[in-house]
Amino acid sequence: xxxxxxxxxxxxKQARLFLVGKRQMKFLLIPLxxxxxxxxxxVGQEPEHSTRAIDDVRGREHSKFDALxxxxxxxxxxxxxxxxxxxxxxxxLWTKAxxxxxxxxxxxxxxxxAPQSMTVRTYGDVAIVIGIYEEKGLKAGHxxxxxxxxxxxxxxxxxxxxxxxxxxxxxxx
Numbered sequence: 416x417x418x419x420x421x422x423x424x425x426x427x428k429q430a431r432l433f434l435v436g437k438r439q440m441k442f443l444l445i446p447l448x449x450x451x452x453x454x455x456x457x458v459g460q461e462p463e464h465s466t467r468a469i470d471d472v473r474g475r476e477h478s479k480f481d482a483l484x485x486x487x488x489x490x491x492x493x494x495x496x497x498x499x500x501x502x503x504x505x506x507x508l509w510t511k512a513x514x515x516x517x518x519x520x521x522x523x524x525x526x527x528x529a530p531q532s533m534t535v536r537t538y539g540d541v542a543i544v545i546g547i548y549e550e551k552g553l554k555a556g557h558x559x560x561x562x563x564x565x566x567x568x569x570x571x572x573x574x575x576x577x578x579x580x581x582x583x584x585x586x587x588x
Contacts (some may be wrong), residue, residue: 468576469535472542472569475576476533479567480548483528488515496570496577504563504585525552531562540571561585 475494482490492515499511509517533546544567551560568580 465537468537468542468571472535472537472544472576473533475569475578476530476535476544476546476567479578480528480530483518484525486518486525488518491515491518494578496572496579499578500580502582504561504583522555523552524554525550527551542569542571542576543567544569 478490479494481487482494492511495511495514497511499514501509501511501514503509503517528548528550530546530548533544536543536545545565547562547564549560549562551558553559563583563585565581565583567578567582569576570579
């Protein structure tokens with residue numbers, strides 16, 4: 416217990432300053448610790464923009480659209496990994512075999528399918544392609560026009576880029 420009023424006030428002020436300083440230090444050290452941990456595991460790193468890899472993936476993406484136009488399953492088979500997972504614009508999940516079988520649907524006649532825009536980002540041996548494509552054709556004799564946003568994920572396997580995952584969504588404005 417403190418009997419001298421001034422002495423007690425001074426000790427209370429010192430304790431408050433110590434606690435405030437300690438609290439401020441926590442607010443400084445916690446974010447610094449989080450940033451250090453993120454840097455250590457690579458979170459938030461900028462993608463590695465390898466010009467050669469970007470050009471290779473962009474070329475393979477164009478080859479994919481060309482093969483889709485021609486219904487060339489042999490080329491698509493070579494471009495896609497055996498473990499490919501494809502999500503179509505309606506949300507159905509397909510394996511590679513299901514995807515390739517769907518492309519042979521006799522009721523669908525693609526008149527044109529082509530990318531309108533495409534951005535490629537590489538992250539080491541993985542590349543993400545985000546773009547928009549337009550597809551015109553006939554389905555069961557009726558004309559259709561689809562404009563879709565797509566995201567394709569490519570991986571460098573045994574020296575070549577293969578598509579390992581793909582997703583599309585319709586209703587692009």
